[in-house]
Amino acid sequence: MSFFSNLVVPALLCLVFLVAVLRRVDLLSAFAKGVEDGLRVVWEMFPSLLLLTLTVGALSSSGAVQLLCRALQAPAKVLGIPKEVLPLALLRPLSGSGALVAFQQILSQYGPDSFVGRVASVLMGSTETTFYTIALYCSASNIQNSRYAAPAALCADLMGFAASAAAVRLLLG
Template identity: 50%
Template sequence: MSALGDWAIPSVIFLILLAGWLRGINVFDCFLEGAREGIGTAFDILPSLVALILSIGIFRASGALDLLTAAAAPLARLLLIPGEVVPLALLRPISGSGALVIFQDLLTRFGPDSMIGRIASVMEGSTETTFYTIAVYYGAASIRRTRHTLPAALFADLTGFLMSALTVRWLFYS
């Protein structure tokens, strides 16, 4: 089976080249044009990404994540979300890599088959890095006013966090 998988990407590349050749398209020129547009897009979104990365660094280094975690813990208990996963829920919309570090720490401390490990796994897989996604896509499209995007996306994340905890409790611990 792995031999077939080894040929998947080269086969797709060959089919693209073949289709371009059959249609009389200069595939290499199209590739260069796409690469040129990609570099332009990267430069367009770079300021948004730098601002986001800097903000995340300040947020974590200032201790604000710890303060927010402590403040959100009573509400999390009320909503049946273990306090240990609150930092993950707070950081996930902001930073995928930061959330991944917290997620890995939770799995190391509690194990993947624990309730906390399972809730964290479902949270990690069912929520989005909202601020990063908005910064990248809106930056690429040069959109400056997000209007209802941010509140709707954060509400979707909140729903994902709540349903992660409730679903894991319902499926494994009821």
């Protein structure tokens, strides 16, 4: 299997090169045009992504996440969400890397087979980095007013958080 997987990328590159030669495509100009289009998209998305990155950094380093976790313990208990996964639930809509750090901390502290570890695992798989996705798509498609996108997506995230805990409780005890 390793031999085959090592050949996949070079084979695809050779196939693309062969098709381009047969169709008489100028590879250099096509590549340059693709790079130019890609850089234009990056330039348009950069302000939104920078704002999101700075916000996540400020929330994490200021202690705001821990403060919000303490404030949300009672509502989380009503929804059946363990308080230990609240940092993950708060970071997941904002940052994939921040959520991954919180997820790794949960798994190292409680273990992957614990109730908390299982809820965290299901939560990671059933929710999205909401604000990153909204920023990316709205920036790329020049949508100025996303109006209902964030509230609807956050409601879906909340349902994903509650459903994660309920599914683990129901299916895995």
